[in-house]
Amino acid sequence: MNETGNFGAHVHGNAYSSVVAGHHNLVIDARYGAVNVEFEKERPQPVRRALISVLPRPSRAPVGRDTEAAALAADIAAGGLIQLCGPGGIGKSTLLRHLARTLQGGPDGTVFVSRAHHQAGDLAQEIFEACYETWGYAPSAADLRGFMTGIRVTVYVDDADLAADQLRQLADLIPDATFVLAGREASLLGDGVVHDLRGLDQDSAALLMSEALGRPLRDTDQAAMTALWQVSRGNPLLLVRAAGLARSVRPGPNGAEIPPPGDMPHLLPSLLAQLDSPTMTVLSLLSTLRDAELAPSHVRDLTGEPDSDGICARLTDLGLAVRGEDGYHCAPGVVTALRNRDASGFPLEWLCQYFTSWASDPATDPARVARHSRVFERLASLASETGRPDLAVALGRAASPALARSLRFDTWGRILGHGWTAARHQGDRQAEAYFLREESFRSRVTGRRVIAAALAAHAVMLMNPAADPGDAAVRPDLSETPPGPGTASELSEDSAQVTDHMTGLDHDISDPVTHDYPDLPHPELHFDPDPASQDPAQDTRYGDDGATDTSTSPPDTTSAASYAPAAAPTAAAGQTAGMASAATAAAAATGTGLLPLLLLIVIAVIVTTVVKQQDDSPSGIAGTWKGQGVSVTVRKAGSGSYAIRNQCIEIRLTGNDSQASGTETLYDPSDCSSPVGKVRYSITLSADGSAIEFERTPLQLNPGIECLSCGTLHLSRTS
Secondary structure, eight states, X not given: OOTTSOOOOOOXXXXXXXXXXXXXXXXXXXXXXXXXXXXXXXXXXXXEOSSEEEOOOOOOOOTTOHHHHHHHHHHHHHOSEEEEEOOTTSSHHHHHHHHHHHSOOBTTEEEEEOTTOOSHHHHHHHHHHHHEEOSSEEOOHHHHHHHHTTOOEEEEETTOOOOHHHHHHHHHHSTTOEEEEEESSOOOTTSSEEEEOOOOOHHHHHHHHHHHHTSOOOGGGHHHHHHHHHHHTTOHHHHHHHHXXXXXXXXXTTSOOOOOGGGGGGHHHHHHHTOOHHHHHHHHXXXXXXTOOBOHHHHHHHHOOTTHHHHHHHHHHTTSEEEOSSSEEEOTTHHHHHHHXXXXXXXXXXXXXXXHHHHHOTTSOHHHHHHTHHHHHHHHHHHHHTTOHHHHHHHHHHXXXXXXXXXXXXXXXXXXXXXXXXXXHHTXXXXXXXXXXXXXXXXXXXXXXXXXXXXXXXXXXXXXGGGOOSXXXXXXXXXXXXXXXXXXXXXXXXXXXXXXXXXXXXXXXXXXXXXOOOOSOOOOOOOOBOGGGSOOOOOOTTOOTTOSOOSSSOOXXXXXXXXXXXXXXXXXXXXXXHHHTTTOOHHHHTTSSSOHHHHHHHHHHHHTOOOOOOOOSOOTTOEEEEETTEEEEEEEEETTEEEEEOSSOEEEEEEOSSEEEEEEEEEOTTTSOOEEEEEEEEEEEOTTSSEEEEEEEEEEEOTTOXXXXXXXXXXXXXX
């Protein structure tokens, strides 16, 4: 923030740095991006640490988990892959942290990794750095495996919702480690041991309630406690919320009284009604960022609340926030409760300006930016969904150099994907070229030379239209809003490959809904109705992960919301545009001569490119289909990959232009956070391409749940 109170993305001081990635030297300039030069010198020789010990922060011991802890301890001692699964609020993280701090580690030590990184490559790099003294070095996959072979550490990974192939990749990169992974669903598929964490037994639930109430339970409490345990299914988060409500509104002459079971469905609304304005301001901020963890210093700066640490602690005690390794994030179910309460979200433009400025500051530690990568992803998605792709572009350009320096290349790729998507929506060719060029460097250092060359060639054509060998008369008019991701907007024959690759980056990590929170009761389940019969789009500032259509009337994110901090400055549009162009010298980079080898490849690709006008009309199963009161849009999400979205999640299907299928979790649509079963989706195209057969088959449903939308629909193409 500058002296006038406004934010900018200007870089001061020395913004250059150099890191080694595999066999390459990556020279990073925060102003212009990354320059990749072949590394011929001897690679760094990291030194193994004498003591390997990365432990989680101290926390309370879990209540009533002695049996589960003993079973886990036995499997950890045996080694291999161990997965701890269960719904949101059940206590997985608490138990995992307790085990990491109390159990004897592997022969070489213990490493705890929090939710900061989500993919196998970044997790492996973090574990490597915990085991070796090194700076600025990311070994190739083969070298990393060589360094980690023989190192027998116990690795605890919290919020490790990794697919089976990612888990196998991680175990292969760190072959002699024992892994203990906490996540929502089991994905080991016979490759390890799975522990399913259930609710507390009645005695343990009573003990937790006594601790949360701050008094021993009396004989007169037994009936109420039994009923509360039954309706909560022993979920610790629900019990903590019930105690928090009791402390707030049911103090009683002899201490807080246990709320009756009938209060359970209204716990969150009742708790929210008791919050004062400063507390609601902090909760509004956390809710806007959903599952993204925010450091206390950022909470204080963004809200202007001097006691933000104390407020976050109180929200945690009430079960409304969750404390992680690096800060706080919103607890399961809170986003929906706030949306239902019609509370205003935190000002999006203010958030984007703040984090753009912070990431652009050379004094900001790249590791801190990497730990907040989920914040950047969440804000970029919100900005694009609400009609402000310029904010997403500025965020991406500010964060990219720092993420490259942090050596978290999976995270870097996701941010580049978000930025590229936003640049296309904005019609900013220079920004689009920037993200393509950065991704070409990232692809090259991670060993994908073919796509790296295609990306570089495409970036050159965007940065220097004169290099496009096609007839300018047939070049698309980029003054109009370009098509969304997944459609053809370039003329190069490589454009489809480039588009598929960049779109895949934008969707590498599925945007979580809220955690699977066990609210009761479950309403009837249904699929997307015809949008024409629906109410206007909801405000997405609390985040519906794109489930609400915002394309026709995006909400106003620039007006001050009721929970905006009094000190939050109002930035002019020109200042936002200035941030979006903080690194605008992409075109100049093509003439620096720093990439002779890569540019020779680029020129060769350009010379041999055959430019053609692509048909951007929907084809195959991709398109919008309607019938029987239902509207379904199928989007091509990559090579052999398709996506459809219901009111809660994006459903991924695999197949071809005529048929695709996939299995996804079915959620309670009232809050999009409670899993109630598994459904298989299948789409088959008719012979003439004018209709599809859309089949939904329940594979597994919770007791008492009926999938009313399951069955077969015959839908006709509308676009």
